[in-house]
Amino acid sequence: MFDVIIVGAGPAGMTAAIYARRASKSVLVLEAKSYGGQIINTPDIENYPVEAHISGFDFATKLYEQAKGLGAEFKFEKAVGLRDENGVKTVVTTKNEYEAKTVILATGSENRKLGVEGEDALVGRGISYCATCDGAFFRKKTVAVVGGGNTALEDALYLADLAEKVYLIHRRDTFRGEDATVQKLAARENVEFVYNSTVTALHAEKRLNAIDVTNKDGSVRTIEVKGLFVAVGRIPENQNFASLVELDPAGYAVAGEDCRTKTPGVFVAGDNRTKNVRQLVTAAADGAVAATAAIAAIADF
Amino acid sequence: MSVIEVTSANFKSEVLESDKPVLVDFNAAWCGPCRMLKPMLDEVAAERDDVKVVSINIDDEDELAEDFDVSAIPCLVLVKNGKEANRSVGLIPKDEILSFIEG
Numbered sequence: 001m002f003d004v005i006i007v008g009a010g011p012a013g014m015t016a017a018i019y020a021r022r023a024s025k026s027v028l029v030l031e032a033k034s035y036g037g038q039i040i041n042t043p044d045i046e047n048y049p050v051e052a053h054i055s056g057f058d059f060a061t062k063l064y065e066q067a068k069g070l071g072a073e074f075k076f077e078k079a080v081g082l083r084d085e086n087g088v089k090t091v092v093t094t095k096n097e098y099e100a101k102t103v104i105l106a107t108g109s110e111n112r113k114l115g116v117e118g119e120d121a122l123v124g125r126g127i128s129y130c131a132t133c134d135g136a137f138f139r140k141k142t143v144a145v146v147g148g149g150n151t152a153l154e155d156a157l158y159l160a161d162l163a164e165k166v167y168l169i170h171r172r173d174t175f176r177g178e179d180a181t182v183q184k185l186a187a188r189e190n191v192e193f194v195y196n197s198t199v200t201a202l203h204a205e206k207r208l209n210a211i212d213v214t215n216k217d218g219s220v221r222t223i224e225v226k227g228l229f230v231a232v233g234r235i236p237e238n239q240n241f242a243s244l245v246e247l248d249p250a251g252y253a254v255a256g257e258d259c260r261t262k263t264p265g266v267f268v269a270g271d272n273r274t275k276n277v278r279q280l281v282t283a284a285a286d287g288a289v290a291a292t293a294a295i296a297a298i299a300d301f
Numbered sequence: 302m303s304v305i306e307v308t309s310a311n312f313k314s315e316v317l318e319s320d321k322p323v324l325v326d327f328n329a330a331w332c333g334p335c336r337m338l339k340p341m342l343d344e345v346a347a348e349r350d351d352v353k354v355v356s357i358n359i360d361d362e363d364e365l366a367e368d369f370d371v372s373a374i375p376c377l378v379l380v381k382n383g384k385e386a387n388r389s390v391g392l393i394p395k396d397e398i399l400s401f402i403e404g
Contacts, residue, residue, distance in 0.1 A: 032394070033392055033393065033394055034334075034337045034338075034341075034392055034394065035337075036333070036337065040333035040334055040336075040337055040392075041333055041334065042333070043331055043333070055333065056333045057333035057336045057337065060333075060337075076394050076395070076396075123373065123390050123391075124371065124372055124373040124376055124388070124390030124391075125370050125372055126372055128372065128373050130373075133332065133334075133373065133374070134372060134373040134374070136329075136360075137359075137366070137371070137372040137373070138372070206370055207370045207372065226372075227372065
């Protein structure tokens with residue numbers, strides 16, 4: 001039995017691993033894909049204390065080496081379930097089951113999809129969820145961004161520098177994102193706002209050629225685009241643990257700054273927790289808080 | 302074998318005319334998930350004699366990326382007898398790379 005099983009090897013999970021190992025607890029980190037989490041998509045991190053510039057890849061790799069160097073065990077298996085039997089926690093993966101005294105859920109979140117027919121088949125053939133990752137493929141081409149938050153606005157601004165034209169499609173007539181960014185976009189000649197509209201169909205022949213956009217008034221407009229950047233939010237990856245952890249309507253695990261859930265010995269850290277600020281530094285902070293609470297719970301086990 | 306760097310100059314001989322299935326990795330230096338994928342592809346290349354693993358840098362070889370309709374990386378394409386047999390976009394774990402090769 002492990003002292004702590006951490007589900008998710010992003011900044012929150014790997015920071016928790018460091019704290020638990022420094023307290024000499026046995027640690028298993030389970031990760032479905034690769035260590036690092038979504039930060040590996042960020043080319044340049046400029047807001048983490050001490051390092052003025054570091055790539056997401058380098059940040060993740062250094063953090064992984066630090067956790068591994070302290071003796072944390074990593075297994076690349078997706079956790080699909082969690083049980084609590086008289087305090088003993090069992091994490092079920094696609095391959096095995098592992099027992100632990102405590103569990104820290106640091107699963108993060110994934111991109112929310114549009115839910116339009118044909119979307120999955122066109123990912124990488126015109127549809128993208130990351131403008132800074134894939135924008136370079138659309139130099140001097142026409143693209144659309146869907147969404148109304150800061151990510152959508154910043155994606156549109158980033159793409160406006162590369163693409164011939166950028167349509168920004170939003171289902172309301174005002175944006176949730178910062179007004180300063182909206183003003184910057186309004187000043188760009190190659191950005192067109194498409195308000196009160198949703199993407200309702202994708203037209204493709206091998207790759208995306210055009211989209212249908214339906215207005216609230218019922219009118220449909222077909223827009224020719226080579227790229228469609230989807231920025232309609234993220235979905236926390238808590239569904240597999242809902243029996244032991246309370247989820248809010250958006251799917252976030254309900255826990256305060258102490259990272260405690262309704263189940264003793266089960267903690268939640270990072271972006272999948274209910275919180276106001278989802279940043280690298282707050283994910284790391286959650287990792288430290290959750291690990292410290294887990295260490296205390298192990299003493300009472 | 303190790304991973305072979307492919308450009309437009311050797312694409313035909315290394316990929317289209319290969320007698321073994323070819324696992325093509327479209328990538329770029331600035332792409333974090335591509336860098337995560339790289340060591341796993343190195344392992345696959347070293348462990349598997351029945352598959353050739355090649356790397357194409359999309360910044361240097363934008364025409365090859367265009368020919369394959371690649372618009373997001375990392376992008377893995379399995380080429381068998383000169384034809385695309387499978388495709389995967391995004392970072393995947395090594396297990397999935399191995400099952401992807403079978404596809």
